[in-house]
Amino acid sequence: MPISSHPARREFLQIGVGAALGLGFRAPGAVQAAAANRAGKTQSVILVNLTGGMSHIDSLDMKPDAPAEIRGEFKPVSTAVPGVQICEHLPQLAAQMRRWALVRSLSHGENGHLPGTHRLLTGATMPNQRQTDLDNVLSRRDWPCYAAALNQIRPRQDGIPNGVTLPHALIEGPLTWPGQHGGFLGPTHDPMLVTQDPNSPTFTMDTFALPGGTDQSRVDGRRSLLERLDSSGRGDAAFREHQRHAFELLASGRVAGAFKLDREPVKVRDRYGRNQFGQSLLLARRLTQAGVPIVQANMGIVQTWDTHVDNWGAMKTRLLPWLDQAITALADDLDTQGLLDDTFVVVSGEFGRTPKISTLPGEKISGRDHWAHVYSGLFTGGGVAGGRVIGKSDRVGAQPVTTSYTPFDIGATIYQALGVPPDSEIRDSQNRPSQVCTGKPMDVLFQNR
Known part of the structure; x- marks a missing residue:
């Protein structure tokens, strides 16, 4: 059956067959690829997505000796690692730099937001990439x-989802960013999607609430009845799988409790920052603590870091301070909770920004355009050897001059960290096999690996 490459927005956000039980994510399907042949040290991955692409030259790879049309308005400051400088508007990260590995030679060849994001979120090139953004939307061909x-590869039976995306899907008008769901594996593998701002005083997840007039004993009775019907051979197998997972989720209090941010001490919530960035990363920590293996935290609405206009104003007043507070709070909190060694944290956008400053037609405030040739990312936890700068860009931040690493390599590293060899097999709805990732793990990040 042909699959449309233009799914409606409601299709991506709808809750599917679990609606009767208040569910908001898809259950694992019956198909299982080959299991990973070795166990990884890491229990969870938090992917901090700087949607839109953060300017590396104005944050993590500054060029103070470059000409004025390149270096920008910000000044560098020294970090806790001798000889390493970053932006003055990242003071907490500068003080915490011994905990992080800073990679300054990320690189790939896709300057478009949608296919670039697909690479970041999947570790793969978009299949059947189309000619325009209006064509490159979320698709079951992703x-x-x-x-x-x-x-x-590793389906669960305990009601805990293998992935959660928060605090919203990446959607802008008619465009729904690709790479955000199960793609060609089908909707049964879509991650759980949060559609609310965790910083809102009314934040809640009704996904885990029983329908009105229903208590746990009634749910148990319904499950017992369905199991008896299943034993008679009635019903569709995929639908029964949805039902089974729905009951498991309702019975699992661990994930439901993770969404109750009001249980956190005020001091902890304040440490992360009372904004969407901060509370999203606090929620990410709580979800990893509940056993969720992969959390994708979108830092901002779609293209928040897409600073074609007012690059320095936006970064100085909101973006860098919020990010600085949130990621350092996350690293501190993971360490305090005893989770840092078991949680691999990746902080990256889909690309960086152009070395040369520019002004769009009709605009008065300058910014920077898209630039995938070289950009920077941060890594910590899960055995990452912190306090290092890996890779180098040229004197104007335009090209890597050392070994470069791609989003495919980040993807391979994520899989390897979770104990999934990147050459593991996955199968589409037609049972056709593919290698899950063709990148090479970034072993340079880790100690004793």
Whole structure:
């Protein structure tokens, strides 16, 4: 059956067959690829997505000696690692730099937001990439996101989803960013999607609430009846799988409790920052603590870091301070909770920004355009050897001059960290096999690996 490449927005956000039980994510399907042949140290991955692409030159790879049309308005400051400088508007990260590995030679060849995001979220090139953004929207032809592939390779039976995306899907008008769901693996592997701002005082997840007039004993009775019907051979197998997972989720209090942010001490919530960035990463920590293997935290609405206009104003007043507070709070909190060694944290956008400053037609405030040739990312936890700068860009931040690493390599590293060899097999709805990732794990990040 042909699959449309233009799914409606409601299709991506709808809750599917679990609606009767208040569910908001898809159950694992019956197909299972080959299991990973070795166990990884990491229990969880948090992918901090700087949607839109953060300017590396104005944050993590500054060029203070470059000409004025390149270096920008910000000044560098020294970090806790001798000889390493980053932006003055990242003071907490500068103080915490011994905990992080900073990679300054990320690189790939796709300057478009949608296909670039697909690479970041899946570790793969978009299949059948189209000519325009209006064509490059979310599709069941996409490569599966990390959580979806993990869900096929290593399905769970405990009601805990293999992935959660928060605090919203990446949607802008008619465009729904590709690479956010199960892609060609099908909707049964889609990650759980949060559609609310965790910083809102009314934040809640009704996904886990029993329908009105229903208590746990009634749910248990319904499940017992369905199991008796199933034993008679009635019903569709895929639908029964949805039902089974729905009951498991309702019975699992661990994930439901993770969404109750009001249980956190005020001091902890304040440490992360009372904004969407901060509370999203606090929620990410709580979800990993509940056993969710992959959390994708979108830092901002779609293209928040897409600073064609007012690059320095936006970064100085909101973006860098919020990010600085949130990621350092996350690293501190994971360490305090004893989770840092078991949680691999990746902070990256789909690309960086152009070395040369520019002003769009009709605009008065300058910014920077898209630039995938070289950009920077941060990594910590899961055995990452912190306090290092890996890779180098040229004197104007335009090209890597050392070994470069791609989003495919980030993807391979994510899989390897979770104990999934990147050459593991996944199968589409037609049972056709594919290698989950063709990148090479970034072993340079880790100690004793």
